[in-house]
Amino acid sequence: REREEEEEEREKREKREWGIEADRQRGTMRAGVVIVAGLIGALFSFLFSQLPEDFGSVTSRVYLAILSFSGLVATIQLIPGTAERCIKARLFGRDINKNGDSKIPESMGLVAGTVYLVCVILAEPTLRYLSMEFNAAMTSICFMILLGFADDVLDLRWRHKIFLSFLATVPLLVAYEGPTDIVVPLPLQSVLGMEFIPLGNLYHVYMALIAVFCTNSINIYAGVNGLEVGQSIVIACSIVVFNYIELTHPTKSTLINGNRLSVYLMCPFIAVSMGLYYYNRFPSQVFVGDTYTYFAGVTIAVAGILGGFSKTLLLLFIPQLLNFAFSLPQLFGIIPCPRHRLPKYNPKTGLLECIPTNLTLINFVLYITGPMSEKNLADVLLVIQVVCSAIGLSLRYGLAHHFFKVEYLH
Numbered sequence: 536r537e538r539e540e541e542e543e544e545r546e547k548r549e550k551r552e553w554g555i556e557a558d559r560q561r562g563t564m565r566a567g568v569v570i571v572a573g574l575i576g577a578l579f580s581f582l583f584s585q586l587p588e589d590f591g592s593v594t595s596r597v598y599l600a601i602l603s604f605s606g607l608v609a610t611i612q613l614i615p616g617t618a619e620r621c622i623k624a625r626l627f628g629r630d631i632n633k634n635g636d637s638k639i640p641e642s643m644g645l646v647a648g649t650v651y652l653v654c655v656i657l658a659e660p661t662l663r664y665l666s667m668e669f670n671a672a673m674t675s676i677c678f679m680i681l682l683g684f685a686d687d688v689l690d691l692r693w694r695h696k697i698f699l700s701f702l703a704t705v706p707l708l709v710a711y712e713g714p715t716d717i718v719v720p721l722p723l724q725s726v727l728g729m730e731f732i733p734l735g736n737l738y739h740v741y742m743a744l745i746a747v748f749c750t751n752s753i754n755i756y757a758g759v760n761g762l763e764v765g766q767s768i769v770i771a772c773s774i775v776v777f778n779y780i781e782l783t784h785p786t787k788s789t790l791i792n793g794n795r796l797s798v799y800l801m802c803p804f805i806a807v808s809m810g811l812y813y814y815n816r817f818p819s820q821v822f823v824g825d826t827y828t829y830f831a832g833v834t835i836a837v838a839g840i841l842g843g844f845s846k847t848l849l850l851l852f853i854p855q856l857l858n859f860a861f862s863l864p865q866l867f868g869i870i871p872c873p874r875h876r877l878p879k880y881n882p883k884t885g886l887l888e889c890i891p892t893n894l895t896l897i898n899f900v901l902y903i904t905g906p907m908s909e910k911n912l913a914d915v916l917l918v919i920q921v922v923c924s925a926i927g928l929s930l931r932y933g934l935a936h937h938f939f940k941v942e943y944l945h
Contacts (some may be wrong), residue, residue: 557654565854568665595661599799603806606654610810613646618814618821626688628822632759632880632887632909642687644827647807648680651830654803671710672800672837676830678703679750683829689895697747703833704746708739713793713843713910714729715739745845750832752855754825755862759897760909761816761870763823765917766833766854773851774838780932781844797842817910848935851929854920858896865894887912 618640621627627638655673662669682699684693690701715738716731724730734741757763778794778801785791808831814821841849849856865872877891878901879887886907889901898913901907907915 587735594920598661599658599802602654602658603802605663606650606803607806607810609650609653610807611646611813613650614643614811614814614821616644617646630760630819631875632877633818639822641816641822641830642682642684642819642824642826643811644825644830645680645684647811647823647827648676648683648830649894650810651807651834652677652680653804653898654807655721655800658799658803662796662799665792668710668712668793668796668841671706672796672841674706675746675837677701679829679833680826683826686825688827697751697893699742700747700750700829704836707746707837707840708742709844711739711742711840717846742840742845745848746833746836746840748859749836749839749848749855750829752852752859753832754828755857755866757828758875758895759913759916760819761812761829761913762916763828764808764812764815764839765913766920767835768805768812769917769920769924770835770851771805771808771838773928774835774842774848775801775805777844777847777851777928777931778842793841797838797844800834800838800841803833817913847931850931851924853923854896854916855925861894861896861899870894881906 621640621642622638625642628641629636630639652673659666679700682691682696682703686696702720716733717738718725719730721730753763753767756766775798778798781794782791811821811823811827815823835848839845862876864870865876870892873893876895876898877890878887878893878898879890881888884906885908886906887901888906889898891898891902897912897916897943900919901912904915
């Protein structure tokens with residue numbers, strides 16, 4: 536009996552450590568109501584505005600809104616109970632950017648990914664004419680969620696993860712029915728004597744590389760509370776904005792069905808990610824794990840590739856491209872690469888400080904700004920993501936027509 540009492544006391548203590556208590560639950564629900572209200576307002580403004588029929592009937596849009604709303608609520612409700620089970624299963628980590636030694640539940644991306652799959656599968660009846668593309672998208676996303684969870688549990692080697700990431704793109708590439716050539720910039724067309732360069736299967740190789748990059752770029756641009764989920768939400772919202780512009784101002788290269796599928800993939804993704812972000816933002820109550828970063832990366836890649844704007848998609852990954860460029864010397868072993876390339880936490884000041892030998896965009900920002908609290912650093916990084924997404928869309932619609940014909944801008 537004494538052992539049972541000790542066990543019960545230990546479980547209660549661990550619950551208090553990571554903050555899921557009754558008062559925290561009430562705070563969570565209040566925040567959930569605010570998030571839901573904002574989401575409903577945005578969705579219904581989107582649903583009943585003067586959109587073309589290509590966006591889908593009003594009935595299908597309402598159905599999508601209901602599914603997204605349900606996904607948000609389900610994610611908010613399911614995470615606390617799942618987190619408690621993860622602690623019992625010893626699936627937890629330590630937040631090395633803080634003084635505390637609390638156990639933080641890992642792999643909460645599994646909750647968001649599972650809820651997302653349920654929502655999107657229920658949306659399939661509205662996309663019956665895109666069944667091949669839809670099934671390919673679901674296969675790739677399911678595979679990467681499984682790979683991410685396996686990595687969280689088994690700590691896979693990088694060479695295995697890269698190989699399996701390429702394998703996950705196969706259904707996606709088979710289902711792709713868009714163009715496989717690239718447009719020659721206008722100033723070079725007279726020199727090369729051609730408007731297009733056909734790439735054939737090489738274009739499929741390019742798309743596979745894009746999918747692997749999207750997946751792993753989010754995975755390596757991480758380590759600050761809320762950054763993984765926050766950057767994914769910003770990119771997904773930018774994709775929805777892009778699809779809105781394309782469907783309201785279509786050109787020859789607009790893939791109507793592809794853009795619509797992209798929207799239907801992104802709306803539930805944004806919803807479940809918002810639910811996860813509440814728990815993962817500073818101070819983080821849960822860790823998203825590689826399960827979420829792989830899930831987010833492949834979902835965004837699927838939306839871009841099947842939407843027919845894989846090249847434009849890169850304009851929304853400017854911070855990730857910069858972080859990848861900074862990381863190359865360590866990724867290729869030119870400079871020693873530690874397991875965690877995070878900033879250094881100073882327990883005296885409570886601030887994060889730059890480690891010059893850890894080559895990441897996070898450390899570069901700290902090098903420019905000086906020591907910052909983790910909360911402020913996360914906010915700055917997300918502002919950078921928003922600004923870069925705005926710059927990317929501005930380049931796409933502001934400057935690209937000087938180099939390409941308007942109808943060939945994807």
